[in-house]
Amino acid sequence: EVQLVESGGGLVQPGGSLRLSCTASGFIFSDYWMTWVRQAPGKGLEWVALINQDGIEKYHEESVKGRFTISRDNAKNSLDLQMNSLRIDDTAVYYCARDLVVSATHDWFDAWGQGTLVTVSS
Amino acid sequence: DIQLTQSPSTLSASVGDRVTITCRASQSIGSWLAWYQQKPGKAPKLLIYKASSLQTGVPSTFSGSGSGSEFTLTISSLQPDDFATYYCQHWLTFGGGTKVEIK
Numbered sequence: 001e002v003q004l005v006e007s008g009g010g011l012v013q014p015g016g017s018l019r020l021s022c023t024a025s026g027f028i029f030s031d032y033w034m035t036w037v038r039q040a041p042g043k044g045l046e047w048v049a050l051i052n053q054d055g056i057e058k059y060h061e062e063s064v065k066g067r068f069t070i071s072r073d074n075a076k077n078s079l080d081l082q083m084n085s086l087r088i089d090d091t092a093v094y095y096c097a098r099d100l101v102v103s104a105t106h107d108w109f110d111a112w113g114q115g116t117l118v119t120v121s122s
Numbered sequence: 123d124i125q126l127t128q129s130p131s132t133l134s135a136s137v138g139d140r141v142t143i144t145c146r147a148s149q150s151i152g153s154w155l156a157w158y159q160q161k162p163g164k165a166p167k168l169l170i171y172k173a174s175s176l177q178t179g180v181p182s183t184f185s186g187s188g189s190g191s192e193f194t195l196t197i198s199s200l201q202p203d204d205f206a207t208y209y210c211q212h213w214l215t216f217g218g219g220t221k222v223e224i225k
Contacts (some may be wrong), residue, residue, distance in 0.1 A: 037216075045209055045219075046217065105212070106213070109211070110171070
């Protein structure tokens, strides 16, 4: 059974840092692109970051560029999101998801974690 | 960047109703659209990919159609478990969501 389990969320002050992790099981982690998607309270889904199978290709949403960094450790079946210079509007539930990328711009997210809540507040 | 516009944003329906949700893309995206269902406090769940392919385990009451820039998600007979919010997605963009409420 495919499982994705996020951890690392919590309460942090504006300007602070947090590192989210996602541990994968039930599939060959190194075969898949992986992504982070977030959802602010009461709002819709927003893509945050994407990484390819070997961790060389990385993409970040414009509002998090320079502040967030996606990475992965295929030996540990782990996906991370390092979040620095956090802002109040980064408050959201953060989901990791498996991304079935068929080709450029052709994909869908077929497995999701349960999410981890990040609250940025003073 | 491609924008995805869903309509309606909220839909009130009864059990047994046929329900249709529309997703319009700001430019042609071929058949590269997916649909997700999300219940409160839960992660999204993939329903449909490549516009009309049903994800394994999803009831056949769900179907997707369309290509180019206009797509629809149809629930042929709404069940109590189907009251949720639905999102369309293309590449790194999601639609704004459609909440299906009990009438």
